């Protein structure tokens with residue numbers, strides 16, 4: 001079991017953080033500065049789309065990190081965009 005944003009998510013030894021999150025139905029791991037969702041893309045440590053905070057260390061690749069007992073993962077996926085996009089009005 002790992003802690004994901006304050007809730008328990010099942011995980012087994014040898015599994016990556018990304019695999020545990022995907023198995024729990026969690027597809028969005030973070031959001032870009034514009035609020036766009038990001039999750040697993042390459043699954044092999046190349047794209048950096050799966051970055052999460054693990055045990056207070058930011059920007060850890062979930063697809064390359066094995067789960068550990070008591071691990072705390074923060075996605076920041078629920079964060080609002082840093083700025084709202086503006087649209088011209090007619």
Ligand code: FES
Pocket residue numbers: 039040041042043044045046047048049050051061062063064
């Ligand atoms: S999914 Fe691409 S680096 Fe993790």
